[in-house]
Amino acid sequence: MRRHWLLVGACGWVVLILLFASKFINFSFRIPDDYGGKSEMHSLTRPSLKSHSHSAQQSEKRDPQPSLLPSVGTSTAEFSDWHSVVQSRLELLSSVCKNATLWNLTHTPVRKFVLDRIFVCDKHKILFCQTPKVGNTQWKKVLIVLNGKFSRVEKIPENLVHDHLRNGLPRLSSLNDTEIKERLNTYFKFFIVREPFERIISAFKDKFVKNPRFEPWYKHDIAPAIIRKYRKSHSDDGEKKSAGLQFEDFVRYLGDRQGRHRLDRQFGESIIHWLTYAELCAPCDITYDVVGHHETLEHDAPYILKAAGIDHLVSYPTIPPGITRYNRTKVEHYFSGISKRDVRRLYDRFQGDFRLFGYQRPDFLLD
Ligand SMILES: *[C@@H]1O[C@H](CO)[C@@H](O)[C@H](O)[C@H]1NC(C)=O
Numbered sequence: 001m002r003r004h005w006l007l008v009g010a011c012g013w014v015v016l017i018l019l020f021a022s023k024f025i026n027f028s029f030r031i032p033d034d035y036g037g038k039s040e041m042h043s044l045t046r047p048s049l050k051s052h053s054h055s056a057q058q059s060e061k062r063d064p065q066p067s068l069l070p071s072v073g074t075s076t077a078e079f080s081d082w083h084s085v086v087q088s089r090l091e092l093l094s095s096v097c098k099n100a101t102l103w104n105l106t107h108t109p110v111r112k113f114v115l116d117r118i119f120v121c122d123k124h125k126i127l128f129c130q131t132p133k134v135g136n137t138q139w140k141k142v143l144i145v146l147n148g149k150f151s152r153v154e155k156i157p158e159n160l161v162h163d164h165l166r167n168g169l170p171r172l173s174s175l176n177d178t179e180i181k182e183r184l185n186t187y188f189k190f191f192i193v194r195e196p197f198e199r200i201i202s203a204f205k206d207k208f209v210k211n212p213r214f215e216p217w218y219k220h221d222i223a224p225a226i227i228r229k230y231r232k233s234h235s236d237d238g239e240k241k242s243a244g245l246q247f248e249d250f251v252r253y254l255g256d257r258q259g260r261h262r263l264d265r266q267f268g269e270s271i272i273h274w275l276t277y278a279e280l281c282a283p284c285d286i287t288y289d290v291v292g293h294h295e296t297l298e299h300d301a302p303y304i305l306k307a308a309g310i311d312h313l314v315s316y317p318t319i320p321p322g323i324t325r326y327n328r329t330k331v332e333h334y335f336s337g338i339s340k341r342d343v344r345r346l347y348d349r350f351q352g353d354f355r356l357f358g359y360q361r362p363d364f365l366l367d
Pocket residue numbers: 022023026027030033
């Protein structure tokens with residue numbers, strides 16, 4: 001009988017200890033709550049680029065919390081490490097911008113088309129240039145919440161994320177010249193890039209292979225127009241046509257710098273998925289504060305939030321490890337069987353992006 005009670009008592013202790021331990025477990029393995037707004041964890045040491053003066057002493061202190069999850073907090077040390085990466089990217093950008101021989105691959109006048117790509121968060125003085133296929137929807141949701149139209153990211157209906165008349169995230173082009181100039185001069189400005197060839201593969205897969213039902217024009221209008229003009233051999237059309245646009249057709253279209261213009265005009269807004277970053281965001285003509293890389297998003301996302309001074313308000317969702325890494329096998333797979341001449345033309349067209357953002361020339365495809 002007594003042994004029975006001893007056992008119960010022991011179990012009670014075990015339960016109590018587990019309960020106690022679970023507090024710590026819960027704390028340290030906590031997944032960052034998506035944009036909930038509470039993140040005491042990082043607010044202790046928050047050096048903001050906008051307020052250098054008072055962050056100077058704070059940045060001496062170390063983050064008292066163990067940072068077990070790299071995607072959760074950016075400790076001050078991490079922040080300053082990444083700061084130097086970001087700065088060297090910006091130095092490269094500005095030196096490539098100055099290279100006269102690359103001029104027409106890197107410079108874009110800041111006209112309405114570019115202003116249409118840039119979204120405004122007045123409340124926190126942020127401008128974000130949208131570049132497809134690098135997690136932009138997440139950033140837009142973050143900014144929509146910051147602008148105050150919705151309290152949480154989860155509350156934004158999917159169909160509203162890209163509806164800029166109703167989602168409270170205006171385009172820079174909707175403002176007048178004085179307002180635009182003031183924002184370009186004083187706001188925190190950023191955008192995200194990725195390796196140009198992987199980006200093209202991603203656009204091709206997303207728009208022509210998966211072909212989302214709510215965007216039927218890629219399959220019904222754009223693909224046939226590209227095939228008509230760029231398919232090499234029309235003799236075996238029957239079989240290939242049923243398979244739709246091939247990556248080879250797409251590459252030939254993209255590499256045709258002169259001949260594309262008429263088609264591009266016909267395709268309208270859709271071309272944002274394969275225009276160069278230079279054409280979308282005018283990085284030589286607008287002085288951005290950060291150019292994030294998709295390949296290192298797990299460092300860039302928290303860095304951007306901190307540098308923009310909003311890391312205490314929002315966090316970027318956890319990025320599954322590895323999924324943003326450059327995958328050479330995939331690139332080789334897509335480009336196998338495409339003629340060197342076509343790949344070189346494609347490279348010529350995207351060379352500006354490769355150089356501006358420090359991506360290596362893919363020698364294994366070109367030589
Ligand atoms: C566990 O974490 C959640 C989410 O951060 C929090 O709301 C909850 O209070 C935590 N529970 C314990 C026991 O600390």
